[in-house]
Amino acid sequence: MLYRENGQFKSTYASDQQMLPILQDRVFMMALLAFAFFVVPIVTSEYVFLSLLIPFLILTLAAIGLNILVGYCGQISIGHAAFMAVGAYAAYNLVLRVPQLNFLVVLVLSGLIAAAAGALFGIPSLRIKGLYLAVATLAAQFFMDWLFARVKWFTNYAHSGSVQTAPIELFGWTIESPAEKYLFLLAVLVLFTLVAKNLVRSHIGREWMAMRDMDVAAEVIGIRPVYAKLTAFAVSAFYCGVAGALWGFVYLGSWEPLAFNLNLSLNLLFMIIIGGMGSLLGSYLGAAFIVALPIILDQIPNWLGVPISTATSSHLASMIFGALIVFFLIVEPLGLARLWAIGKEKLRLWPFPH
Amino acid sequence: MQGAAGTRAGAPPLDEGARRVGEVILAVEGVSLSFGGVKALTNVSFDVREHEVRAIIGPNGAGKSSMLNVINGVYHPQEGKIRYLGREFRDMDSHEVAQSGIARTFQSLALFKGMTVLDNIMAGRNLKMRTNLLLQALRIGPALREELEHREAVERIIDFLEIQAYRKVPVGRLPYGLQKRVDLARALAMEPRMLLLDEPMAGMNMEEKQDMCRFILDVNDQFGTTIVLIEHDMGVVMDISDRVVVLDYGKKIGDGTPDEVRANKAVIDAYLGVSH
Amino acid sequence: MRRHWPVLALGTALLIGLALPLATGAAPVGFYVEVLLGGLMTGVLYSLVALGFALIFKASGVFNFAQGAMVLFAALAVARIAEHVPLWAAILLGMVIMTALAWVIERLVLRPLVNQEGVALLMATLGVTYFLDGFGQTVWGSDIYKIELGIAKEPVMILPDVFQGGILVNKEDFVAAMVAALLVGGLVLFFQKTATGRALRAVADDHQAAQSIGIPLNRIWVIVWAVAGFVALVAGVIWGSQLGVQFSLAQVALKALPVVILGGFTSIAGAIVGGLIIGVGEKMAEVFLGPVLVKAFDLAGGGIENWFAYVLALLFLLVRPEGLFGEKHIDRV
Numbered sequence: 001m002l003y004r005e006n007g008q009f010k011s012t013y014a015s016d017q018q019m020l021p022i023l024q025d026r027v028f029m030m031a032l033l034a035f036a037f038f039v040v041p042i043v044t045s046e047y048v049f050l051s052l053l054i055p056f057l058i059l060t061l062a063a064i065g066l067n068i069l070v071g072y073c074g075q076i077s078i079g080h081a082a083f084m085a086v087g088a089y090a091a092y093n094l095v096l097r098v099p100q101l102n103f104l105v106v107l108v109l110s111g112l113i114a115a116a117a118g119a120l121f122g123i124p125s126l127r128i129k130g131l132y133l134a135v136a137t138l139a140a141q142f143f144m145d146w147l148f149a150r151v152k153w154f155t156n157y158a159h160s161g162s163v164q165t166a167p168i169e170l171f172g173w174t175i176e177s178p179a180e181k182y183l184f185l186l187a188v189l190v191l192f193t194l195v196a197k198n199l200v201r202s203h204i205g206r207e208w209m210a211m212r213d214m215d216v217a218a219e220v221i222g223i224r225p226v227y228a229k230l231t232a233f234a235v236s237a238f239y240c241g242v243a244g245a246l247w248g249f250v251y252l253g254s255w256e257p258l259a260f261n262l263n264l265s266l267n268l269l270f271m272i273i274i275g276g277m278g279s280l281l282g283s284y285l286g287a288a289f290i291v292a293l294p295i296i297l298d299q300i301p302n303w304l305g306v307p308i309s310t311a312t313s314s315h316l317a318s319m320i321f322g323a324l325i326v327f328f329l330i331v332e333p334l335g336l337a338r339l340w341a342i343g344k345e346k347l348r349l350w351p352f353p354h
Numbered sequence: 355m356q357g358a359a360g361t362r363a364g365a366p367p368l369d370e371g372a373r374r375v376g377e378v379i380l381a382v383e384g385v386s387l388s389f390g391g392v393k394a395l396t397n398v399s400f401d402v403r404e405h406e407v408r409a410i411i412g413p414n415g416a417g418k419s420s421m422l423n424v425i426n427g428v429y430h431p432q433e434g435k436i437r438y439l440g441r442e443f444r445d446m447d448s449h450e451v452a453q454s455g456i457a458r459t460f461q462s463l464a465l466f467k468g469m470t471v472l473d474n475i476m477a478g479r480n481l482k483m484r485t486n487l488l489l490q491a492l493r494i495g496p497a498l499r500e501e502l503e504h505r506e507a508v509e510r511i512i513d514f515l516e517i518q519a520y521r522k523v524p525v526g527r528l529p530y531g532l533q534k535r536v537d538l539a540r541a542l543a544m545e546p547r548m549l550l551l552d553e554p555m556a557g558m559n560m561e562e563k564q565d566m567c568r569f570i571l572d573v574n575d576q577f578g579t580t581i582v583l584i585e586h587d588m589g590v591v592m593d594i595s596d597r598v599v600v601l602d603y604g605k606k607i608g609d610g611t612p613d614e615v616r617a618n619k620a621v622i623d624a625y626l627g628v629s630h
Numbered sequence: 631m632r633r634h635w636p637v638l639a640l641g642t643a644l645l646i647g648l649a650l651p652l653a654t655g656a657a658p659v660g661f662y663v664e665v666l667l668g669g670l671m672t673g674v675l676y677s678l679v680a681l682g683f684a685l686i687f688k689a690s691g692v693f694n695f696a697q698g699a700m701v702l703f704a705a706l707a708v709a710r711i712a713e714h715v716p717l718w719a720a721i722l723l724g725m726v727i728m729t730a731l732a733w734v735i736e737r738l739v740l741r742p743l744v745n746q747e748g749v750a751l752l753m754a755t756l757g758v759t760y761f762l763d764g765f766g767q768t769v770w771g772s773d774i775y776k777i778e779l780g781i782a783k784e785p786v787m788i789l790p791d792v793f794q795g796g797i798l799v800n801k802e803d804f805v806a807a808m809v810a811a812l813l814v815g816g817l818v819l820f821f822q823k824t825a826t827g828r829a830l831r832a833v834a835d836d837h838q839a840a841q842s843i844g845i846p847l848n849r850i851w852v853i854v855w856a857v858a859g860f861v862a863l864v865a866g867v868i869w870g871s872q873l874g875v876q877f878s879l880a881q882v883a884l885k886a887l888p889v890v891i892l893g894g895f896t897s898i899a900g901a902i903v904g905g906l907i908i909g910v911g912e913k914m915a916e917v918f919l920g921p922v923l924v925k926a927f928d929l930a931g932g933g934i935e936n937w938f939a940y941v942l943a944l945l946f947l948l949v950r951p952e953g954l955f956g957e958k959h960i961d962r963v
Contacts, residue, residue, distance in 0.1 A: 013502050013505045013506065013509075014498075014502060017501065017502075017505065076752075124944060124947060124948060127947070127948055127951065128948075128951050131693045131752055131895075132891065132947055132951060134752065135887045135888065135891055135940070135943060135944075135947075136943070136944050136947055138884070138940055139937065139940035139941050139944040142936050142937040142940050143937045143940070143941060145936065145937070146933050146934075146936050146937050149930070149933065150929040150931060150932075150933060151927060151929060151930075152929070152930050161930065195491045195492070198490060198491055198492065198493040199487075199490060199491050202490040202493065202497060202501060203476070203477075203479070203480055203483040203485075203490070203500075203501075204487060204490055206473055206476055206477045206480065207477070207480060209466060209468055209469055209473070209477075210466050210469075210477050210480075212468065213465075213466035213467050213468050213469065214464050214465075214466060214467075216428065216448075216464065217460065217465075217466070218477075219428075219447065219448040219449045219452070220426060220428065220448050220449075220451075220452055220457075220458060220464070221452055221457070221477060221478050221480060221481075221540060221541075221544060222449050222452035222453055222480055222481040222544065223449060223477075223480055224449050225449070231487060235487075266756065269753070269756075270756075273753055278468060311767075314764075315763075315764040315765075315767045315768045316764060316768065317764065318760045318761065318763050318764030319760070319761050319764035319768065320764075321757075321760045321761075321764075322756075322757040322758060322759065322760030322761025322762070322763070323757070323761050324757075325753065325754065325756065325757030325760065326738070326739050326754050326757040326758065326761070329743060329750055329753060329754050329757070330739075330742040330743060330754075333750060
């Protein structure tokens with residue numbers, strides 16, 4: 001009843017192709033953005049910012065990046081945290097060695113450097129696919145792990161191998177408090193989501209999806225596989241590079257090379273599996289799920305009044321994690337985003353059952 | 355000559371210029387193709403003239419799809435060559451072949467299952483979309499104009515093939531006959547000079563076949579596109595094609611007008627299964 | 631000959647790299663042989679883990695990322711049970727547990743996903759890895775445990791006359807190599823000579839054809855996973871007695887991935903050969919190439935071992951994707 005398209009006719013292609021063609025969707029999105037920008041900073045506690053919202057925003061950005069490669073272009077990567085590392089270390093070195101650069105410029109440059117690395121490590125995808133490609137991406141992961149741990153230039157010859165960063169300064173505004181960090185990250189994320197949405201609905205997006213769905217047919221209609229795959233790797237690495245820089249500077253503050261290890265890569269992959277591959281909304285949902293799950297699992301024993309050691313609860317978290325992955329793959333391979341879409345369809349019919 | 359497509363000889367052509375059969379634009383010369391030990395094609399040669407409708411027929415396993423795949427660049431023959439518009443090639447990649455104006459449909463539909471009908475056909479416009487990545491990311495100016503321009507072109511094809519109601523439907527949900535139309539639409543979106551159709555009417559009932567024949571003939575008439583098609587329905591072949599090539603066990607056993615081929619003893623033997 | 635030049639070039643480069651330390655005299659021959667043997671021994675252990683991968687892939691087309699976790703789980707089980715019963719009984723019980731595990735995985739994970747493509751199955755085994763990891767440590771505990779095989783741990787000096795200073799060889803490594811050889815021999819016999827083995831090979835070749843002649847697919851898969859579980863058990867016991875049973879075992883098992891790439895995903899011989907090549911290559915790179923790189927680029931320590939195997943696999947993927955013994959894919963349209 002509320003969620004109907006009645007009367008919303010489109011008379012131009014432009015209006016038909018806009019991002020949110022249904023009026024109710026637009027209203028909802030405006031309200032959500034207003035809530036996120038104006039209400040949340042005031043009512044949220046510091047704890048929620050630091051342990052939930054800030055990591056959620058950054059990981060969503062990385063998940064969007066990985067989704068572009070895996071969900072939209074169909075190329076598997078299980079070492080994508082390597083590109084987050086590239087972005088983080090690139091940003092660190094830029095801030096260190098060229099201090100007069102505006103931080104936004106640093107972010108973009110870090111992203112571009114990560115994109116170059118992405119294109120380089122994407123070259124194997126031109127000859128191999130599927131499981132073989134997955135193992136090749138592991139090479140990227142372990143090589144980067146080693147590179148940033150051993151080549152001392154990257155960490156500015158720090159003894160322990162870890163780096164420290166100072167709070168970001170942007171146009172005179174020092175981003176220090178959790179609320180300020182949250183707003184900055186939110187702005188960056190919204191902007192990057194818009195760009196991603198634009199990319200996936202223009203011809204490069206269709207090229208990616210065509211390569212995913214049937215690469216032989218894609219070639220037959222004139223799509224160049226090299227261009228499609230390498231741009232997917234590059235754009236995806238760009239997003240992860242920026243996310244990595246933000247992860248290091250805004251969330252962690254200081255980090256060692258193993259901060260971007262295989263575990264993070266697998267987490268990103270799980271985010272898009274659970275959230276929904278090939279869906280920007282899915283990246284959001286998946287990241288929220290993965291960020292919230294350990295915290296919820298930590299709290300449940302307290303609520304139930306049963307004390308469990310932290311070691312056990314982290315083991316339990318692994319178990320539940322693994323089980324959920326399998327569960328989602330069996331029951332809803334298109335992830336939470338699909339469940340959301342089904343919900344919306346039911347809402348369109350409401351209050352009628354069908 | 356009545357049949358599935360209705361008569362051709364009596365109706366005036368829609369576009370006089372486009373219907374006139376022209377020079378040879380494609381020549382297959384001595385092509386041989388094998389997979390491991392299996393010989394799919396042996397020394398096949400024939401030509402295709404511009405604006406004509408050329409049929410390739412033959413029993414199952416004769417190598418017809420492989421022939422199209424060779425023309426298309428999907429398979430590279432071990433021997434022989436393809437001459438197209440003056441260029442000679444044997445191992446061009448399929449996307450280069452597409453760029454030179456050859457489009458095709460597939461026997462087992464090769465649609466992009468994860469996309470809607472509209473997106474599938476828009477993907478066919480890909481060759482003509484040239485704005486760079488950054489402009490697409492910002493979706494301003496030339497990028498936006500290009501999207502809308504090509505959307506218009508695609509809409510004309512959608513009208514032509516009468517699939518307006520299914521624009522936003524994911525192709526996986528459509529019935530088989532409609533999926534075949536989308537496959538054709540995507541090929542047409544490339545504005546090809548030559549169209550290779552691999553069993554476009556397989557699995558269709560009488561009505562659907564009539565529709566598809568009508569579309570194919572309209573494409574040939576209105577746009578002047580040269581058509582090479584593989585088809586099993588003899589009625590269709592005899593009605594709509596100008597010339598026919600017959601393959602059997604990878605070899606050419608007949609080449610000529612439909613009437614000539616129909617009377618050819620070797621062809622009759624092949625279809626009746628007379629061993630040789 | 632023209633088509634093979636990338637493989638030949640890679641092979642030649644590797645051989646040159648292998649011979650360099652000897653040729654330049656950077657290391658005494660005895661030491662070189664020691665490192666070589668050490669690499670071979672490590673390689674044998676990699677091969678054991680890779681065998682499990684190859685078996686499962688061969689029979690069910692599933693890339694079992696969880697093989698490493700299975701090795702760890704088996705090792706944990708045996709280590710903990712052996713605290714209460716003699717070792718041989720612990721190993722038998724471990725076998726029972728692994729078979730049960732195989733059955734559960736087939737039922738709950740494989741069967742529902744049988745229609746989806748390979749990547750989904752890969753992710754599912756990733757999920758199984760996480761689950762087994764947590765489950766193993768919840769049930770068996772997360773300290774470092776020991777497995778006592780009753781073999782002397784001190785290295786033995788052999789051939790002191792042939793090579794200056796002799797060569798240090800670890801007795802346990804030797805036993806490991808023997809066990810691995812026996813295992814491989816047993817598996818080969820199993821596959822070639824028994825009816826079940828033949829059925830397994832039929833299934834590996836073509837699932838549907840095998841079904842159409844009455845081979846019970848599901849039961850075969852349970853058998854395969856159980857055999858893989860047994861291999862994991864052997865690997866786990868041997869690794870565990872050497873390194874102690876701890877989480878890092880699972881990480882080490884990841885190394886087996888490059889092994890199957892080198893050897894070919896479906897080849898048992900490939901798993902062995904690949905394991906040996908990776909083991910030797912890694913050790914050689916760490917011991918001889920490492921110091922060179924550290925000097926040249928002023929690095930903070932070696933650690934070449936961490937990525938050498940993967941980069942080698944990557945190079946192989948680019949020149950010979952089907953591995954040394956694997957089958958080439960032909961994509962038909």
